[in-house]
Amino acid sequence: MIERGRSPLDVLDTYRQEAGLSHGELWLRYFELGGMSTGFDVEAFLYGMLAPSDHDHDVIAQALNERFKELGGDHPVPYATV
Amino acid sequence: MSVTKGSPDFGAVTNFEDGEATIALRGTMTQGAAFVLEAILDAAIDRQPASMVLDVAELDFLGVAELLTISNAEKRLAISGVTLTLRSPSALVNRLLGIMELAEVSRRERALPEHGHLGPEQLGDRGALSERFASSLSAEDLRRVTALPADPDVIDGALRLIVELARISIGGADGVSVSLLRHGVLSTVAASDQTIMAMDADQYSTGQGPCVDASITGHWFHAESLDTETRWPAFTPQARGLGIKAILSSPLRVFDKPVGALNVYSRKAESFEVKDQESAAVFARQASVILSDSRADVSDTQMAFRFQEALRSRKVISLAEGVIMEREGIDEEDAFSALLRLALSEGVPLRERAEAMVLSAKQPELGPEWELDD
Numbered sequence: 001m002i003e004r005g006r007s008p009l010d011v012l013d014t015y016r017q018e019a020g021l022s023h024g025e026l027w028l029r030y031f032e033l034g035g036m037s038t039g040f041d042v043e044a045f046l047y048g049m050l051a052p053s054d055h056d057h058d059v060i061a062q063a064l065n066e067r068f069k070e071l072g073g074d075h076p077v078p079y080a081t082v
Numbered sequence: 083m084s085v086t087k088g089s090p091d092f093g094a095v096t097n098f099e100d101g102e103a104t105i106a107l108r109g110t111m112t113q114g115a116a117f118v119l120e121a122i123l124d125a126a127i128d129r130q131p132a133s134m135v136l137d138v139a140e141l142d143f144l145g146v147a148e149l150l151t152i153s154n155a156e157k158r159l160a161i162s163g164v165t166l167t168l169r170s171p172s173a174l175v176n177r178l179l180g181i182m183e184l185a186e187v188s189r190r191e192r193a194l195p196e197h198g199h200l201g202p203e204q205l206g207d208r209g210a211l212s213e214r215f216a217s218s219l220s221a222e223d224l225r226r227v228t229a230l231p232a233d234p235d236v237i238d239g240a241l242r243l244i245v246e247l248a249r250i251s252i253g254g255a256d257g258v259s260v261s262l263l264r265h266g267v268l269s270t271v272a273a274s275d276q277t278i279m280a281m282d283a284d285q286y287s288t289g290q291g292p293c294v295d296a297s298i299t300g301h302w303f304h305a306e307s308l309d310t311e312t313r314w315p316a317f318t319p320q321a322r323g324l325g326i327k328a329i330l331s332s333p334l335r336v337f338d339k340p341v342g343a344l345n346v347y348s349r350k351a352e353s354f355e356v357k358d359q360e361s362a363a364v365f366a367r368q369a370s371v372i373l374s375d376s377r378a379d380v381s382d383t384q385m386a387f388r389f390q391e392a393l394r395s396r397k398v399i400s401l402a403e404g405v406i407m408e409r410e411g412i413d414e415e416d417a418f419s420a421l422l423r424l425a426l427s428e429g430v431p432l433r434e435r436a437e438a439m440v441l442s443a444k445q446p447e448l449g450p451e452w453e454l455d456d
Contacts, residue, residue, distance in 0.1 A: 006382065020367035023375045025337065030394040033432055034399045055415040061421060066431050070338070071367070075426070081419040082426065 012047040015077050019067040029063035040076060055082035091115070092141075094122050102133035108140035110239065111148045119148055123155040134159060139170035143239045148208055240372045242272040248344065248365040249274045254328070254353030255346045257281075260369060261293050262334070262342035268297055271342075277324055278347055284321065290314040291321075293345045296331035300340030303328040304359065307351035327351040330359060332366035336373045344369055395433045402436035405443045 016026050023046070027070040035042070037056055042049035045060060052060065057080045065075040103126045126134060131236060136152065138144075144152075156166040177267030241260045250256040257278035262271045270282040285291030291314050292303035305311045307326050311318050321329070328348040333340050344366040347352065354362070403417040410420065425435035 008395075020374075022371060023438045025374050028388065028392055032395040034396050034403075055418060058419065058422060062425075062432055069431075079422070082422050 002063075012048070012064075012077075015064050016046055019064050020069070021064075021067055026060070026063060026067075029067065030059055033059050033063055036058040058082065087427065094119070096122065096126055098129065098131065102134075102135065103129065103131035104135045104137060106137040108142075110143040111141065116148045116151045120151045120155075123151065127155065127158055129299045130162070133165050133167070134419075135169050137169045183273070198224040214347045217310040237372060238271050241369055244344070244365055244369050244372075245274055248346065248362065252346055252361045252365070253355060253358045254348045254350065255358070256326075256349045257347040259293075259345045260334070260342060261297055261345065262373075263297055268294065268342070272311075277326075278345075281321055281324055281326060281344065281347060284324075285314075285317055288316040288320070292329045292331035293343045296333045296343035296345075297340060300333045300335060300338075302333060302363070303329075304354065306354075309351060325349050328353050330354050330362050332362045334366055334370045334373060336370060341370075341373060358422065398433060398440055399436045400441040402444075405439055 005028070012054060017027075023043050024039065026046075027035075027042050030037075030042055030055070035056065037045070037052075041058065045052040045056065061077040061079050064077045068074065068076055086266045092107065092111045092115055094108075095106045097104045097106075105126060107119075108320040152166075152168075159166050245258045245260055249255050252258070257274045259270050259273035259278045259282050261268055261282055267419065268286050270279055273279045282293060283292045292305050295301070296303045305313070305318075306328055308318050308322050308329070326347050326349060328351050330346040331343045332346075334342040334344060344362060346354065346358075346362050386412060391398075399418075399421070402421055403414055404419050406412065407414060410417070412420070421439070422432060423438060424439075428435065
């Protein structure tokens with residue numbers, strides 16, 4: 001939606017911005033789905049500064065996709081294991 | 083050498099060293115600060131620096147005119163091959179830049195009426211600026227992103243910016259406002275003019291209207307033509323009396339609870355096309371993000387409730403994973419993937435699927451009603 005001139009690694013954070021979620025709110029949704037990493041780590045995953053495990057990636061992807069669904073969208077964020 | 087300028091609300095300090103001009107801005111820059119900022123930037127540019135840095139670490143807020151001033155300075159510098167770098171933008175300043183880009187994407191070919199000298203041409207290309215903005219973000223800045231301002235004045239300022247940008251960006255918009263529920267009372271925190279203020283006030287006093295309904299239900303309301311509108315009999319004649327013919331109210335949400343609405347008014351019936359409705363939804367989402375980030379409207383009780391809900395959700399998902407682990411002989415992470423596949427194939431949220439699985443496991447006489455995909 002918005003071209004922000006970022007590296008491909010930042011792609012998860014771009015989804016977060018499009019989903020209109022703050023970092024705190026996304027973390028809470030991630031935690032809600034059983035995520036075990038701290039908010040600090042999740043932020044690092046979003047910006048591509050740390051590589052998430054496939055499991056962590058999928059929990060974040062699902063948290064984002066459920067938000068997109070609430071907003072009437074599809075499931076735009078790809079999964080690692082599904 | 084250093085020069086200090088500014089009103090009590092904001093300040094700027096310019097330093098020249100080895101051909102690099104560094105201008106540190108602090109405080110809140112709105113309503114007329116653009117002229118001062120322009121003068122400061124011009125003075126620095128006149129000294130022909132080899133590079134220029136705008137340090138915005140201490141800057142709390144920037145209005146539209148100030149953002150445009152920076153953008154114009156960047157263009158002037160670019161002509162002589164000089165780079166303008168923004169250093170340490172706060173999360174809010176970063177967000178404002180993001181909103182500017184958004185307006186840029188959906189903007190129609192219209193001038194800014196409040197700033198007569200700034201036509202569409204001057205609004206120009208913001209891509210280069212934002213790219214530099216992104217690339218000037220360091221790891222340390224990212225660590226600070228979570229520290230957000232909760233000052234209601236700053237929040238209201240950001241909402242005013244959204245109102246201003248929404249009005250120039252959304253086709254058919256003659257006025258825009260943001261209503262917010264604060265302490266259970268709905269009021270207008272930002273409006274493009276007095277007529278719009280009056281219109282919102284009429285909705286609050288009659289307890290009717292798209293803005294009230296959107297704020298309370300969290301749904302979207304579109305009155306295409308007030309001439310034929312029947313949903314709000316007490317309010318509609320008052321709006322017509324003020325010359326309004328169409329209203330579009332998009333809900334604002336914080337933690338998925340409705341907290342207000344972004345209202346777009348038009349003097350012409352049926353003036354909001356699908357793309358205008360989409361733009362309004364995008365601005366409403368941005369406003370929601372600002373409110374969520376700032377926690378401006380979320381009490382400790384609501385936070386505690388939300389956290390309790392999150393713990394419940396974790397528990398039920400963990401129980402469902404346990405059921406799958408036992409039946410399939412797989413580990414926890416694989417069980418999560420299996421549960422995720424089930425939720426996706428049925429198009430339901432993960433928690434809902436987990437609840438169903440735990441229920442079915444509790445009633446084994448009904449047999450497992452689930453199957454794992456391969």
